[in-house]
Amino acid sequence: MTGNQIPLFPPRTVSELVEDIQALTIEIQELYCLDAIPWVIGVSWGxxxxxxxxxxxxxxxGLPPEKRTKTIHVITTDTLVENPIVSAWVRKSLAQLKIAAxxxxMPVEPHLLYPKTKQTFWVNLIGKGYPAPHNQFRWxxxxxxxxxxxxxxxxxxxxNGETILVLGTRKAESSKRAATMRKHQAGRVRAHLSPNASLPNSLIYTPIEDWRTDEVWIYxxxxxxxxxxxxxxxxxxYRGATADNECPLVIDTSTPSCGDSRFGCWVCTIVSKDKSMxxxxxxxxxxxxxxxxxxxRNELDIEDDHDKRDFRRIWGNVQLFERNVDGKTSVEPIPGPYTKYWRExxxxxxxEAQxxxxxxxPEAMGDITLITSEELSEIRHIWLEEKHEFDDSLPRIYKQVTGETFQxxxxxxxxxxxxxxxxxxxxxxxxxxxMHLELMAKLLDTCSASSPARFVVGGSSPSSRAATTCR
Structure with missing residues (x-):
């Protein structure tokens, strides 16, 4: 038993576990054949x-082929910043699953899901300047x-009007998880199926909710x-790391995120250390x-990064807070996004890491991608269009580091x-x-974009072009 596991259930013998598996098999078959509601299994491959x-x-x-009529969708989410070893394992598993089905x-259809490009980790951190996530700002x-x-x-x-979401959550993961699952169980309107508070018309089925960690490994x-x-x-x-929990499919904020899990995102700064890596x-x-x-990851995980961030919030407003350091109180602005220098x-x-x-x-990891071309394009778009940084530094940085031209x-x-x-x-x-530079850059860039025909360039040399004006 580890520090994270609590003795919710007494140990069972192997024969008792076998009996439970046999009962679960019948339960799963009956639930599957009961209606036409599609199943979605959330799989992290932990x-x-x-x-x-x-x-x-x-x-x-175990069902005859004529009864396997309902598609079972197996979904896995790739955050694009997964631990590379785990990511390779996931892709291999999905490929094997598809071939075997x-x-x-078997009516099993795997799906690998991704966040939208505008929502990825690097687009938000490097593009918009969001600070590295922490417990108070787990964006x-x-x-x-x-x-x-x-x-x-x-x-x-x-x-389909309705769906059944199958998850591998267990009460023995933590006391908080157990309390949440009991609360949902109390609201069950069908046997074995709990309501989903965040997704209407979606019921949750947790077949191993009462299993212990050792029983999972035995199976x-x-x-x-x-x-x-x-x-x-x-x-x-699993044996190579220290923590106990996997990174589950996250469908609401009560589910343990990668920061509390065995294998998570390699950039995760929610925890003090990435013990698995x-x-x-x-x-x-x-x-x-x-x-x-x-x-x-360790460089991102700095408690006081105020010197790297703007004194204004991301929308330009200034918010103040009272800070107490070593008994000395001061009123300071709540830091906003990373500055241009630190985003670059x-x-x-x-x-450089990529x-x-x-x-x-190793050869199997030789084509690893830490940041995609789509993300780079979106970051460039944000810097040019939203932040008005018309020096267009991304292609230059890309060329300097990789030796290749950014397409x-x-x-x-x-x-x-x-x-x-x-x-x-x-x-x-x-x-x-x-501040003066930012204001002038926004004025010039906005003028050139909104009225290019009226945009007058002072001359052919850089110094004369600085005399650019709007008529």
Whole structure:
């Protein structure tokens, strides 16, 4: 028993566990055949969700083919900042699942979900300047985890009127989880199915809600995986780290996020340390290539980063708070987004890490992508259009770090009357006055974008072009 596990249920013998599995098999078969409501299984490919998927697969495989008429959708969310080892495991598992479903005539359809480009971690942090997440500002979970899963489930509800969401949550995960599950159980209108407070017309089925952690591992190690995956590989992955919980499919804010889990996002700053990645690097020389990721994560995880952030909030307003340090009280502005310098700094760090890892990682990880071209395009769009930083530094940084030219497929990308030369002259004119520079840049950029025909450039040289005006 670990520090996170509580003795909610007395230990069971293996024979008692076998009896429970047999009863669960019948229960799953009856629920499946009861109606035409589609099933959605939320799978993170950790121990709990893998157990649920294996239980359901084996139960449905026990039905005659003519009764396997209802599609079971298996959804997994890729945040684009997952631990690379876990991400590779997930992709391999999904591929095996799809092949096995076709070969065994199983009504299982896997789906790999992603957050929208505008909502990804790097677009928000590097593009908009959101600070690294912390307990008081956990902006990442909703955008990266909850929204992609909920959107898929809502689409299922719209198409079918109702859906049953199958999860691997267990009461033994924590006392908070147990209390939440008991509360939902009290509102059950159908046997074994709990209402979903955040998703109307979606019922929740948790077949292993009363299982202990040791029973989960007994099942995975003693019952053969039906789609060809080796569960002992999963056990080996867990054995390399210190925490106890997997990163579950997150559908609401009460579900433990990656920050509280066994394997989570490599950028996660919700916890004090990424113990799983630290253990992987320390215990296996073949995983030392992940060190640049850990370095970025640790650099992001700075308690006092006020010097890296604007004194205004993201929409330009100033909010004050009373700060007490060593008995001295002061009134200071609540810091806002990262400044231009630090947004560019983080972009460079991520690109340098990606370039280095592609050189040093094993062949299977040689094409690793830490930040996608779509994200880079969106970041460039935000810097140019929302922040009016017409020096257009992203392609320049990309070229300096990777040695390659950034290809931006966005319509109209790079079409601007102003550029880095004008920005440099404007910096010189403003004499390092950041507020003055920002104001002038916004005025010039807005004028050039809204009335290009009336936009007059002073001359051909950078210094004369600084005399640009609007008629």
């Amino acid at each position: 121990k709990d969700s893998s157990t649920v998927l294996q239980l359901i697969w084996n139960a449905i495989a 076709q070969e065994q005539e 990442c979970t909703e955008r990266l985890k909850i929204q992609p899963a909920n959107q898929f489930i809502r689409e299922m509800v719209r198409a 995975l190690n003693q019952w053969q995986n039906p789609w060809g995956q080796n569960n002992k590989d999963l056990f080996s992955m 630290e253990a992987m690097i320390q215990n296996d020389e073949e995983k030392e290539w992940m060190q640049p990721l850990l370095d970025i 700094y983080w972009l460079r760090q991520v690109l 370039t280095k890892i592609r050189r040093t990682a 931006d497929n966005r319509l109209g990308a790079g079409n601007s009357l102003l550029g880095s030369d004008e920005w440099s002259v404007l910096e010189e004119i403003c004499n390092d006055d950041a």
